[in-house]
Amino acid sequence: MAQTATTGKCDRQNTHARRLAEAQLRDLFNTYACTENVFVRSIIDRNVAAAKAAIRQEVQRDPGAAVTVWTDGSYNAKAGTGGVGIRIVSDGRTMTFGRRVRASSSVDAEAYALAIGISVLLDTFPAVKNAVVRYDCAALPVCAANVDAYAGKGAPYTNLRSAFKRARRSGLSIMFEHTKGHARDGNHNVCDIVARHYSGIRVTPEEFDRIKNFVNTKTERRDRNVPTS
Numbered sequence: 001m002a003q004t005a006t007t008g009k010c011d012r013q014n015t016h017a018r019r020l021a022e023a024q025l026r027d028l029f030n031t032y033a034c035t036e037n038v039f040v041r042s043i044i045d046r047n048v049a050a051a052k053a054a055i056r057q058e059v060q061r062d063p064g065a066a067v068t069v070w071t072d073g074s075y076n077a078k079a080g081t082g083g084v085g086i087r088i089v090s091d092g093r094t095m096t097f098g099r100r101v102r103a104s105s106s107v108d109a110e111a112y113a114l115a116i117g118i119s120v121l122l123d124t125f126p127a128v129k130n131a132v133v134r135y136d137c138a139a140l141p142v143c144a145a146n147v148d149a150y151a152g153k154g155a156p157y158t159n160l161r162s163a164f165k166r167a168r169r170s171g172l173s174i175m176f177e178h179t180k181g182h183a184r185d186g187n188h189n190v191c192d193i194v195a196r197h198y199s200g201i202r203v204t205p206e207e208f209d210r211i212k213n214f215v216n217t218k219t220e221r222r223d224r225n226v227p228t229s
Helices: 002-032 038-061 106-124 140-145 147-153 157-170 186-199 205-214
Strands: 066-076 081-090 093-101 130-135 173-178
Touching (some): 066 106, 066 186, 081 106, 081 186, 093 186, 106 130, 106 140, 140 147, 140 157
Parallel strands (some): 066 130
Antiparallel strands (some): 066 081
């Protein structure tokens, strides 16, 4: 019995150490992801790759313990409005949604999308302990690395800081992956269309057909920004 208790304590200590190492690694990655120093980037890339491999091994043992989140933000400069598109996939279940947000730049919209995506993930899948979050905005790592400084600007950076703190308190390990916008990532492309729709940017009929099932109301389905054939 004593041996079992000791083993359990060691397991908890190892888990805590791993979570702490992953948190420190995320901080390192977010701090230097925008660096132009090739040597620094090579070190980070190797460490992040190792952490991702460890997480993937854990996911293979328990597929229900992981989730992937795609986020995208869009800013309509003409109207001064922003929109976000988010897709969450966990154990074969898919959730796709969007909303209009107050933004004064594309980075604002992207930060909103990331904050909302993480918050909804925590609310909807509280048992998940590993997540991969994919985004296409090259400026987001800078915001993440300096989130306390950015929070002085108010929302959405205060929202982003709160989402990061919630994730860490819950023990959720997040690995951030940059994905190329408007490329072959079908999940991200859906987020892009949803975000543009909610920001009021015109989408084509073909694009709207891809997202119409994720639009909440009949009024939105007849959105005036959707061209009629």
